[in-house]
Amino acid sequence: MTETRQEVSLGMPQLPAPAYPAEVRARLEADAKEVIARYPGSRSALLPLLHLVQSEEGYVSRTGMAFCAELLGLTTAEVTAVATFYTMYRRKPSGDYQVGVCTNTLCAVMGGDAIFDRLKEHLGVGNDETTEDGKVTLEHIECNAACDFAPVVMVNWEFFDNQTPESATRLVDDLIAGRTVEPTRGAPLCSYKETSRILAGFPDERPGAVEASGGAGPASLIGLRLARGEEPYPRVVAPRGESGHADAPQDPEHPSGPTGEEGE
Numbered sequence: 527m528t529e530t531r532q533e534v535s536l537g538m539p540q541l542p543a544p545a546y547p548a549e550v551r552a553r554l555e556a557d558a559k560e561v562i563a564r565y566p567g568s569r570s571a572l573l574p575l576l577h578l579v580q581s582e583e584g585y586v587s588r589t590g591m592a593f594c595a596e597l598l599g600l601t602t603a604e605v606t607a608v609a610t611f612y613t614m615y616r617r618k619p620s621g622d623y624q625v626g627v628c629t630n631t632l633c634a635v636m637g638g639d640a641i642f643d644r645l646k647e648h649l650g651v652g653n654d655e656t657t658e659d660g661k662v663t664l665e666h667i668e669c670n671a672a673c674d675f676a677p678v679v680m681v682n683w684e685f686f687d688n689q690t691p692e693s694a695t696r697l698v699d700d701l702i703a704g705r706t707v708e709p710t711r712g713a714p715l716c717s718y719k720e721t722s723r724i725l726a727g728f729p730d731e732r733p734g735a736v737e738a739s740g741g742a743g744p745a746s747l748i749g750l751r752l753a754r755g756e757e758p759y760p761r762v763v764a765p766r767g768e769s770g771h772a773d774a775p776q777d778p779e780h781p782s783g784p785t786g787e788e789g790e
């Protein structure tokens with residue numbers, strides 16, 4: 527009886543992994559030792575080290591995983607388990623710009639699904655696929671804690687808020703054409719490899735980049751301003767049997783006030 531063997535990929539790195547060229551290895555090793563020295567236990571440096579190797583090749587290759595395992599005294603299985611758990615680590619060569627469309631609940635109903643469908647059609651790629659010129663990798667992403675600016679698109683983890691199918695199409699066209707694009711907030715855009723190096727814990731040395739990071743936007747701070755009494759009270763639903771806040775404005779169409787809204 528002839529045995530038929532099927533190749534099944536479980537996402538594990540095939541070993542032995544090819545070595546980095548000597549110059550690359552020496553440079554990465556010096557950087558890795560600097561990162562590892564920041565932690566009381568070396569294995570705690572695994573996440574930044576994965577970003578570091580990603581900054582070299584644009585993704586976490588099996589060479590990168592073997593490098594992390596060796597420097598941290600871990601097994602490649604342990605490194606693989608972490609690298610495949612977090613979605614910020616790419617497992618295959620990808621584009622210069624990672625364009626993530628939030629299709630989690632709030633962004634989806636606010637237009638995220640429509641944006642994702644438009645970009646798939648416009649770029650001719652599916653989820654987690656890269657355009658032929660190697661510029662853009664499209665992916666749908668989960669909530670990025672920016673629901674107050676929904677629907678949100680992220681490029682190399684920088685925010686592009688309140689997007690529409692049209693604005694997102696212009697955005698990817700500009701990226702592909704090499705035109706400068708400005709995130710809605712935060713630091714200026716840089717390449718995926720440069721972003722990975724910053725995430726590994728190395729300083730962003732571009733002039734003004736750190737200052738541009740800024741704070742929360744107005745849509746995020748509205749609750750704080752309400753709490754401080756800097757905004758008029760909104761219409762709220764009071765618990766049953768209570769008439770609501772004594773100072774709350776009455777809605778002329780619902781003179782019984784907020785309590786009356788509850789049964790609407």
Ligand code: FES
Pocket residue numbers: 628629630631632633634668669670671672673674676677678
């Ligand atoms: S649902 Fe899109 S940022 Fe939260």
